[in-house]
Amino acid sequence: MMIDLHGHSLKRYLSQMTCIVSFRFEFQMQYGSIGWSVGATLGYAQAAKDKRVIACIGDGSFQVTAQDISTMIRCGQRSIIFLINNGGYTIEVEIHDGPYNVIKNWNYTGLVNAIHNGEGKCWTAKACTEEQLAEAISTATGAHKDSLCFIEVVVHKDDTSKELLEWGSRVSSANSRPPNPQ
Numbered sequence: 498m499m500i501d502l503h504g505h506s507l508k509r510y511l512s513q514m515t516c517i518v519s520f521r522f523e524f525q526m527q528y529g530s531i532g533w534s535v536g537a538t539l540g541y542a543q544a545a546k547d548k549r550v551i552a553c554i555g556d557g558s559f560q561v562t563a564q565d566i567s568t569m570i571r572c573g574q575r576s577i578i579f580l581i582n583n584g585g586y587t588i589e590v591e592i593h594d595g596p597y598n599v600i601k602n603w604n605y606t607g608l609v610n611a612i613h614n615g616e617g618k619c620w621t622a623k624a625c626t627e628e629q630l631a632e633a634i635s636t637a638t639g640a641h642k643d644s645l646c647f648i649e650v651v652v653h654k655d656d657t658s659k660e661l662l663e664w665g666s667r668v669s670s671a672n673s674r675p676p677n678p679q
């Protein structure tokens with residue numbers, strides 16, 4: 498099972514995934530509330546104990562509901578969380594750029610390690626290159642397959658899909674239309 502907030506990265510993930518035979522994909526484009534995916538990961542994992550939840554969570558979204566990691570560890574969940582650290586609100590940058598789209602960079606793995614505090618099973622890693630990411634995935638699915646695995650993936654703030662750029666410019670022009678005459 499895979500969870501993502503807006504699903505804008507769906508095409509990108511899927512085009513790069515050749516090994517997965519069948520999985521469910523959950524996202525919440527309609528309401529689009531950041532912070533949802535952390536709580537959703539907690540809830541889905543608790544309800545579907547026979548499955549492993551894989552979550553792709555933006556740094557901006559994670560900062561809203563990060564404390565749910567604590568309950569995940571307490572409940573012995575073994576989800577794999579990819580924290581996409583692109584330094585802020587990239588999807589918003591594509592609609593309307595401004596300094597408010599930059600967020601404070603956290604030590605994400607340090608935060609999760611502090612919550613873990615040596616109690617329960619939790620493993621963290623930080624990947625800045627493709628090789629480091631591949632290695633982290635193999636550890637998360639191998640030696641740490643029974644732990645909550647939290648992998649921070651560092652990417653450039655402008656590393657996004659063509660589809661998102663097109664979507665952003667359409668939303669931007671819709672947002673800047675003059676209001677309808679009353």
Ligand SMILES: Cc1ncc(C[n+]2csc(CCOP(=O)(O)OP(=O)(O)O)c2C)c(N)n1
Nearest residue numbers: 529530531555556557558583585586587588
């Ligand atoms: C509760 C809430 N506040 C604000 C927004 C507006 N908003 C939509 S996406 C987004 C930023 C998401 O940032 P991040 O999770 O880091 O995603 P990425 O950088 O990959 O686009 C914000 C603030 C929202 N959707 N929901």
Ligand SMILES: [Mg+2]
Nearest residue numbers: 555556557585
């Ligand atoms: Mg982000």
